[in-house]
Every structure is written in structure tokens, then in C-alpha cells.
Amino acid sequence: xxxSNQKQICAHARQYLSVCLLCxxxxxxxxxxxxxxxxxxxxxxxxxxxxxxxxxxKEADLAVEAAKxxxxxxxxxxxxxxxxxxxxxxxxxxGIKPASVSADTYKVISLALExxxxxxxxxxxxxxxxxxxxxxxxxxxxxxxxxxxxxAAELVDYQYVELDESSQTVFLTKENMEIDLGGIAKGYASxxxxxxxSSYDVDAAMISLGGNVAVFGEKEDASLWKTxxxxxxxxxxxxxxxxxxxxxxxxxxGYERNFTQDGKTYIHIMNPDTGEPAESDLASVSIxxxxxxQGDTLSTALFVxxxxxxxQFWRSHQDFSVVLVTSDGEILASKDLVGTFxxxxxxxxxxxx
Amino acid sequence: MxxxxxxNAKKFDGDSRGKPILHFVKWDLLVLGLVGxxxxxxxxxxxxxHNHMKANTGDLFAVxxxxxxxxxxxxxxxxxxxxxxxxxxxxxxxxxxxxxxxxCIEKSNCKDQICVAVGFLSKxxxxxxCIPNRAVxxxxxxxxxxxxxxxxxxxx
Numbered sequence: 037x038x039x040s041n042q043k044q045i046c047a048h049a050r051q052y053l054s055v056c057l058l059c060x061x062x063x064x065x066x067x068x069x070x071x072x073x074x075x076x077x078x079x080x081x082x083x084x085x086x087x088x089x090x091x092x093x094k095e096a097d098l099a100v101e102a103a104k105x106x107x108x109x110x111x112x113x114x115x116x117x118x119x120x121x122x123x124x125x126x127x128x129x130x131g132i133k134p135a136s137v138s139a140d141t142y143k144v145i146s147l148a149l150e151x152x153x154x155x156x157x158x159x160x161x162x163x164x165x166x167x168x169x170x171x172x173x174x175x176x177x178x179x180x181x182x183x184x185x186x187x188a189a190e191l192v193d194y195q196y197v198e199l200d201e202s203s204q205t206v207f208l209t210k211e212n213m214e215i216d217l218g219g220i221a222k223g224y225a226s227x228x229x230x231x232x233x234s235s236y237d238v239d240a241a242m243i244s245l246g247g248n249v250a251v252f253g254e255k256e257d258a259s260l261w262k263t264x265x266x267x268x269x270x271x272x273x274x275x276x277x278x279x280x281x282x283x284x285x286x287x288x289x290g291y292e293r294n295f296t297q298d299g300k301t302y303i304h305i306m307n308p309d310t311g312e313p314a315e316s317d318l319a320s321v322s323i324x325x326x327x328x329x330q331g332d333t334l335s336t337a338l339f340v341x342x343x344x345x346x347x348q349f350w351r352s353h354q355d356f357s358v359v360l361v362t363s364d365g366e367i368l369a370s371k372d373l374v375g376t377f378x379x380x381x382x383x384x385x386x387x388x389x
Numbered sequence: 390m391x392x393x394x395x396x397n398a399k400k401f402d403g404d405s406r407g408k409p410i411l412h413f414v415k416w417d418l419l420v421l422g423l424v425g426x427x428x429x430x431x432x433x434x435x436x437x438x439h440n441h442m443k444a445n446t447g448d449l450f451a452v453x454x455x456x457x458x459x460x461x462x463x464x465x466x467x468x469x470x471x472x473x474x475x476x477x478x479x480x481x482x483x484x485x486x487x488x489x490x491x492x493c494i495e496k497s498n499c500k501d502q503i504c505v506a507v508g509f510l511s512k513x514x515x516x517x518x519c520i521p522n523r524a525v526x527x528x529x530x531x532x533x534x535x536x537x538x539x540x541x542x543x544x545x
Contacts, residue, residue, distance in 0.1 A: 079457065079525070086518040086525060175500035247545035255541070264538075266545030271507065272515065277540050285544040292545075293501065322544055380539070 076100045082111050083222055085246025091233055092240040092256065099236035103229045107245070110228060113141050114221045116164065116173070116214070123217060127164075131211030134200060142204050144217060144224045144329070145197065151220070151333035152194035155349070159337035160308040164214035165191045170313070172304045173216075177295040179302065189311030222248045223332025226284055230328075240281075250284040250328055264380075268319035268361050275367050276359065276379040278324060286331035288339050289320030289361075305339050314340045319363045321346065324373070325356040334358075343368065347388055359385075448531050449513060451492035453485055456523045465490045465511075465528070483522055494519060494526055514538055 076096035079088050087107065091099045115121045122141040129135045137145075148161045164173075169188045171177040180188070191213045198207040208215065217224075222245045230250055233241050240253025242261065251261035260281045264274030268289045278285060290303030290313075307314045321339045323331040334356060338346035343362055350358050350370050359377060360368040369377050371389040379385040453461040453476050461476035471488040473495060475481045486495035491509040494517050504519035504526075513530040 081456075081520065081523050084520060086520065242542050244542050247543070249542050249544040251542065261542070262540040264540030264543040266543050271545060272510075274540060274543055287544045289545075293503070 078104045080104055080107075082107050083114070083225065083246065084218075085222070087246060088242075088244045089229060089233075090242045091236075091238045092253065093236070093238035095236040096238055099233045099238045099241075102236070103232045103243075106228050106232045107225050110140060110221065110225050113138060114144065114217045116216050116218075123215060126206045126208060127214045130208035130213040134198070134203070134205035134207035136203070136205050139204070140224075142199070142201075142206065144220060145206055145215070146199060147224065147329045148217065148220045148333065149194055149197060149199070151330070151337065154353075155334070155337035155341070157194060157308055158340040159219060159333045160192060160194045161215045161217060161219065162192045162194055162196060162208075162213060163219075163306050163308050164216035165212065166306050166308075166311045167216060167218075167304070168214075169311075170302065170304075170306070171295075172293060177297070177302070179297055185311045189309075192308050192311065219336045220329055220332050222246060223284070223286055223328035223330070226250045226286075226328035226332075248284070248286045248328065248332065251280075252282045254281060265322045265359055265361075266320070267380075269365065274380055275361055275383050276369075276377055276385060278373070278377050280324070280376045283324050283326060284328040284331045285322055285324050286328065286335045287320055287322040288335035289318075290314075290316070290339075291319070305336060307340050316340065316342050317363055318343055318346070318360055319365075320361045322359040323356055324358070327356075330356060351389075449490070449511075450529050450531075451485070451487055451510070451526060452529050453524060453526050461485060463487050463492070465492065477522065477524065480522065483519070483524065485526060492526060492528065493517065494524075497522065512538060 074094060074096050075090065075092050076099070077088065077090040078100045079086070081087070089100050089103050093099070112118065113122045116123050116127070118124060122135070122137045126135045126137065145161070151159045165188045167173050169180050169184060191210055196209045196213055197215065198209055226243055226245050226248055229243050230241070230252060240255065241251070243250040247266070249263050251263060255261060260279050263278045263280070263285045265276050265278065265285070265287060267273045267275045268291045271291065288305060290305060293304035294301050303313045305314045306312065316339055318339050321335045323334045323338070325331040338349060338358065341349060343360055346358065346360055347368065354372070357370045357373050359373070362368070367379055367383055367385045369385050369387050371387045374387055377385065449465040451463045451465055452459060455477055461474055465487065468487045468490060471486060474485045474487070475483060476485060477483045480498065482496060482498035484496040486493050491511045493509045494504045494507065497504050497519050499519055499521035501521070504517045507517035510517060510526065510528050513528050515528045517526045
């Protein structure tokens with residue numbers, strides 16, 4: 037007999053239990069190091085691009101499926117090639133009558149017009165007739181004559197778009213005008229995907245809508261996300277890496293779509309002023325912002341502006357961050373990225389203020 | 390034994406009024422030692438397993454999906470000589486090339502030819518997308534944690 041009476045036996049048993057419980061907690065916490073959060077990924081084609089949404093958390097599976105459905109829903113509203121979309125309805129009624137639209141379409145067009153005003157027309161959704169003329173809508177490329185360019189450019193002006201908030205209508209005041217939301221739709225969708233994911237029990241997510249990236253929360257190892265910015269001269273590598281979270285990173289560049297004729301390369305980013313491909317000294321523009329719609333519109337607008345005006349625009353706004361890669365390969369980053377953006381090996385970054 | 394417990398109580402505490410007094414004896418220390426050893430062993434196992442997972446790059450495969458459905462999977466470690474595949478039924482003009490542990494979309498009937506321009510893929514996560522054919526050629530690894538890339542996602 038180890039113990040002299042019943043009380044001591046009970047007390048000793050409790051002591052054992054306490055020690056075992058402590059060790060149990062220790063063991064389970066240690067084995068927890070290897071446990072992975074529930075992860076779910078969806079890959080799909082939408083908005084004429086390839087999309088990947090990955091979420092981490094208890095309801096990750098439900099969340100990514102709901103986010104995918106939301107993107108499809110937006111595509112059905114915003115597509116210019118789908119006859120039944122609201123954007124097609126607006127275009128079909130150009131110069132005829134205002135078209136009633138959903139809250140999403142109204143909102144995305146409002147944001148687009150706001151971006152046009154902010155950038156003095158460097159971003160313009162009425163660029164559609166010019167895109168069509170050069171064949172970028174159908175991938176049947178064509179270099180138009182100066183008369184043709186002029187005629188198409190006549191139809192481009194965001195001030196010809198009239199919004200009526202009380203009746204929720206959009207009216208293109210000139211006949212044959214057309215809008216294309218290609219420069220904002222994915223950014224808007226990215227914001228909506230984040231909103232949908234956040235309505236579920238999700239701790240973190242990584243979203244890539246055709247290279248338009250958004251990340252939020254922390255990675256499984258509690259570190260921040262590493263978002264690479266593609267090298268416009270070699271898309272298999274990147275010029276630098278951003279280490280951050282709760283941001284969208286949206287990049288535009290002439291490398292995305294272009295064609296070469298008679299030794300000259302024509303890119304898909306058009307200058308709304310000239311009706312011709314933008315003659316920019318930039319190879320790519322990446323906007324880092326909490327707002328995907330803003331990032332999408334500004335990446336196009338700053339590309340059209342060129343490096344000097346783009347840096348000036350950042351100085352006068354500073355509600356976003358930017359990484360510019362010039363056609364000479366120089367990497368320029370706004371100074372607020374010091375500490376979060378680092379050039380990849382073999383590259384150098386100049387922070388501007 | 391009961392006597393020894395009481396002696397221990399007096400030796401380490403001296404409080405023997407009413408309440409039972411708890412003190413370690415050699416059996417308690419043995420149990421604690423065993424549990425501690427178990428904890429350390431578990432920790433080391435988890436740690437070593439993670440390191441092993443990180444170090445192991447695993448076998449690489451080139452996988453082609455069309456509309457999310459896998460239509461081709463080739464083990465890149467087995468590929469030395471050039472091999473051409475036309476994995477999309479009814480579309481012989483879409484050709485995937487496997488050569489020296491790399492894969493590319495060699496030929497496509499799409500107008501933009503963006504997928505062909507991507508060139509050879511060799512690292513896990515590398516990808517070429519053909520939107521008109523709704524096809525994705527991707528390099529995947531058997532080991533999910535064997536990413537060689539310095540980033541999680543790329544903005545382009």
C-alpha cells in the first residue's frame with residue numbers, strides 16, 4: 037500500500053490527473069503545429085480570363101463557391117459580347133433612350149466615370165469603338181486609316197455618359213457609342229469576391245482574377261502574403277515582391293495583348309485622346325490599393341499617362357501605392373512601399389517621392 | 390509505504406493539519422518523465438516531418454485541363470526525348486510538347502497565341518492558359534508544400 041488512507045489516494049489521483057491534463061494540453065498544442073487550416077480553391081474561366089480563388093477557414097468550401105457564383109453573376113451583367121447583358125442593353129440604346137440597370141451595373145459605371153474625371157480622361161469606358169476598330173475585341177487585328185481612327189475617336193468621351201440615380205438608368209447620348217467595362221470589371225469583381233468571402237467564416241484568402249490579385253488575412257504560418265509583380269519582359273519571373281496583406285495588386289501592361297504588323301507592335305491599351313494604342317514609356321504599371329476598382333482603373337490610366345505624369349499623379353493623390361516598370365527596364369516604386377516592396381535578385385528599385 | 394508518504398509530507402511541507410497534502414514520490418517523477426519524453430518526441434517528429442516536406446520537391450507532372458477536366462498528365466521526371474500530344478478531342482491543332490522535364494503549348498488554333506508565347510514551363514505552379522480553348526497547362530508536384538517560387542501569387 038502506497039497511501040495510508042482514502043483521502044490521500046483521492047488527492048494523489050487528482051494530482052495525477054492534473055499533471056496528465058497539462059501534458060495533454062501540451063501534446064495537443066504541439067501536434068497542432070502540423071494541423072492545416074481548412075482550405076478550398078476554385079479555378080474557372082470568366083470575364084475572358086482564368087480565375088483562381090483560394091480561401092482558408094472553417095467555411096472555405098462554401099465561401100469560394102459563393103464567390104465564384106458572384107463572379108458569374110457580374111459577368112452576365114457586364115459582358116459586352118453577351119447580347120442579353122446590361123452593358124449590351126446600354127450600348128444597344130445609345131443615342132435612343134436610357135437603359136434601366138441593376139445596382140451593380142449602376143455602381144460600376146459610376147466608379148468608372150469617377151475614375152475618368154480623376155484622371156482627366158486617361159481612363160475611359162467609352163473607348164469601346166476604338167478597341168473594335170483595331171480588332172482587339174475579336175482578336176482580328178487591323179491597323180486602321182487616320183480617317184477611321186478619327187471617326188472612332190469622335191465617339192469616345194466619358195462626358196457623353198449620363199447617369200440618373202433616381203431612376204437608376206444609364207444613357208449614352210451619342211448614337212453608335214459603346215462602353216466596355218474591361219478596364220474595371222475585374223477590379224470590381226475582386227472587391228465583390230472579398231466581400232462575399234468575408235461574409236463566411238474565412239480567415240484568409242488569395243484571389244487572382246486573371247492576374248488581378250487580392251490577398252487578405254494571414255498565411256497558415258502567420259506570415260504575410262508575398263505577391264510577385266510580373267516582369268513585363270519575362271512573364272515567368274517577377275521584378276519584385278510585395279510582402280503585405282489586405283491589399284489588391286493590379287497590373288496593366290502592353291505585354292498582355294498586342295500584335296505586330298510591318299515591324300511595329302500595337303498594344304491593346306488605347307489612348308482615349310488619339311484613338312490609337314498608348315505611346316507610353318512604361319512597360320507595366322502596378323497599383324497597390326485596398327480598393328480593387330480603383331487599382332484596375334488607375335493601372336490603365338497611369339500607363340496611358342507615362343512615367344512622369346504617373347509619378348505626379350501619385351504625388352497629388354497618395355491614396356494608393358504604385359510600381360512602374362519603364363520600357364528601359366527601370367523599376368520605380370512610390371516611397372510608401374519602402375519596407376513592403378523589394379526588387380528580385382538582379383533588379384534594382386528606385387523609390388520616388 | 391503509507392509511513393513514507395507521511396514522512397515525505399513532514400520533510401517538504403510540515404503542514405499536516407486536516408487537508409491531505411500532495412507531494413511527489415519517485416513514481417510521480419517517473420510518470421512525469423515519461424510524459425515529458427513523449428511530448429519532446431512528438432515535437433521532434435512534427436518538426437522533422439515539416440522539414441522533410443519542405444526539402445522534398447516530389448515528382449513533377451505536366452497536367453492539361455479543359456474546362457476543369459483533366460485530359461493529360463505526364464510525369465516530367467520520365468521525359469527526356471521530345472514527345473508531342475494532342476489531348477483535346479476533335480482539336481488536333483492544339484499540341485502540348487514535353488521535353489527534358491519541361492512542358493509547353495507547342496501549337497494552338499487560337500487567334501491570340503498567348504498560350505504559345507508563354508513557352509516552356511518547369512517549376513511547380515507554372516501555368517499557360519488558352520482562354521479560347523478553355524485549357525490550362527500547369528506544372529504540379531506530388532508534394533503540396535514543395536513550391537520553389539519566392540512568391541505566393543503573381544500580379545500580371
